[in-house]
Amino acid sequence: MSEASKTSEEEVKVALERFKRMADQLLYEDHHCKLTSKVLEIKNYKASISSKFIRLKDIKTVYYSKQRTFPGKEALQINDNGWSTSGRIWWALDPLRQTFNTGDKYNVVVDTGEEWKKGFSVVDMNGFGYYLFDLLGSQATFYDGLPNEPMSLNNPPLFH
DSSP: OOHHHHHHHHHHHHHHHHHHHHSOOEEEEOSSEEEESSEEEEEEEETTTEEEEEEGGGOOEEEEEEOOSSOGGGGGTOOSBSOEETTTEEEOBOTTSSSSOOSOSEEEEEEOSSSSEEEEEESOHHHHHHHHHHHHGGGSEEEEBOOOOOOOOSSOOOOO
16 A cells, blocks of 8 residues: 555544544434534424524523423413514423423423514523533623513514
8 A cells, every 4th residue: 555545544544533523413312403513493383383593603592491380470481383572582391381290390491582582492592501501601701591681562473
């Protein structure tokens, strides 16, 4: 084998390893969301059948709160049928978000600086949150609790 072909093979191996490291890796997935090293997918977001994809570099703020089996006043802030609520949050479909849930899941809201925030459920917040925090670092602010904004019914919701 010639010296030139050895170098070429080594360069190919190095390039392949670099590509693998840069590739989008699956880190977390449940039936509500999927987190890769570059993108957050919120499932059942638009019209309760299609996903919303958010680049991680666009996320500025993350809110999270454990779901309650009886949400009380929190029911005004969250929604379970894939529609919007007070505080300009568009919630992905989760029929058990407000009732008959075990209280083990979390509500998560991400803010990308757009007019509408994106809300969804997470089954394992420890796994999801660990990776999200690790990936976003100081780029985003994390809040334990849902955003508190005044209710506004003046602007009808649109799919975002």
